[in-house]
Amino acid sequence: MEKRQFGWTRREVAAIGQGTWYDHGSDRAQAIDALRRGLDAGMTHIDTAEMYLSGVAEKWVGEAIAGRRDDVFLVSKVLPENASRKKTIVACEKSLARLATDRLDCYLLHWRGRHPLAETLAAFEQLVREGKILSWGVSNFDVDDLEETWAIDGAGRPACNQVLYHLEERAIEHAVIPWCERREVAVVAYSPFGHGQFPDPRTAGGRLLEQIASGYGATPRQVALRFLLRRASTFAIPKASTLTHVVENAGAGDFQLSETDAAGIDAAFPLGPRPRSLPML
Numbered sequence: 001m002e003k004r005q006f007g008w009t010r011r012e013v014a015a016i017g018q019g020t021w022y023d024h025g026s027d028r029a030q031a032i033d034a035l036r037r038g039l040d041a042g043m044t045h046i047d048t049a050e051m052y053l054s055g056v057a058e059k060w061v062g063e064a065i066a067g068r069r070d071d072v073f074l075v076s077k078v079l080p081e082n083a084s085r086k087k088t089i090v091a092c093e094k095s096l097a098r099l100a101t102d103r104l105d106c107y108l109l110h111w112r113g114r115h116p117l118a119e120t121l122a123a124f125e126q127l128v129r130e131g132k133i134l135s136w137g138v139s140n141f142d143v144d145d146l147e148e149t150w151a152i153d154g155a156g157r158p159a160c161n162q163v164l165y166h167l168e169e170r171a172i173e174h175a176v177i178p179w180c181e182r183r184e185v186a187v188v189a190y191s192p193f194g195h196g197q198f199p200d201p202r203t204a205g206g207r208l209l210e211q212i213a214s215g216y217g218a219t220p221r222q223v224a225l226r227f228l229l230r231r232a233s234t235f236a237i238p239k240a241s242t243l244t245h246v247v248e249n250a251g252a253g254d255f256q257l258s259e260t261d262a263a264g265i266d267a268a269f270p271l272g273p274r275p276r277s278l279p280m281l
């Protein structure tokens with residue numbers, strides 16, 4: 001599995017990680033097995049959140065990483081309603097308890113809410129000083145939010161911005177990715193398969209993905225992941241609870257698309273105009 005530098009932190013992190021936003025019908029044993037299989041295959045970047053299954057996803061992640069915590073780059077997120085100066089600390093401590101660990105590698109604000117950003121960031125910096133988190137980041141932040149974050153005195157720097165990014169939703173390419181690259185902030189692509197809405201093989205775009213994939217002995221989804229990873233600043237965190245899906249996703253870890261193939265995908269799934277606000281799920 002390819003590793004790349006996680007923004008300014010310089011940590012070497014798996015380019016393809018594992019999401020954990022399970023639906024309510026998810027099965028514990030299956031989810032844990034899938035995460036472990038993903039770790040075996042090098043997808044050691046795990047993304048979770050207090051929101052997912054109301055904390056249950058964090059417990060499953062804790063079980064999956066038991067005995068191999070040091071191999072994992074572990075990310076969780078605080079809900080905006082909990083992101084006050086005091087409640088952020090409490091939320092993080094609860095996440096750590098559910099994850100059965102003493103630290104997170106990165107802790108994110110899930111999206112902007114009513115609490116002043118300066119308060120949340122002051123809490124994040126306290127958590128860094130206490131060694132409970134090694135870095136902090138943001139999620140669903142457009143450029144104006146990022147600028148505001150950057151301008152807050154004494155708040156340090158976000159390590160990443162986790163944003164919606166897949167073949168049919170490339171809005172972050174207009175301004176968010178360039179902004180993050182200038183400041184060495186990692187860009188983490190969530191819902192890289194469109195949250196289950198992957199291009200159908202009967203469409204022109206789907207057929208192109210199949211054709212390109214066959215040239216690499218790869219699959220359309222592997223090609224899609226490689227397209228999202230074509231810039232060194234980006235990471236992707238597909239969620240898979242099916243073992244064959246896990247193995248397939250990890251298989252995208254080690255090949256590069258040619259410039260011609262990337263240009264073909266760019267034309268088939270066009271960027272489109274810049275939306276007024278950043279799309280999110």
Ligand code: NAP
Nearest residue numbers: 019020021190191192193194195196238239240241242245
């Ligand atoms: P996704 O990864 O785009 O898609 C997940 C769906 O794709 C699942 O139904 C999964 O099925 C299926 N899948 C995965 N690999 C596959 C493969 N190789 N072949 C066929 N189907 C495959 O959607 P997502 O869960 O929304 O996004 C990924 C992660 O990003 C989340 O889990 C979460 O950690 C994070 N996220 C963050 C935010 C945020 O606001 N920060 C928002 C959304 C998501 P199976 O489960 O059956 O394998």
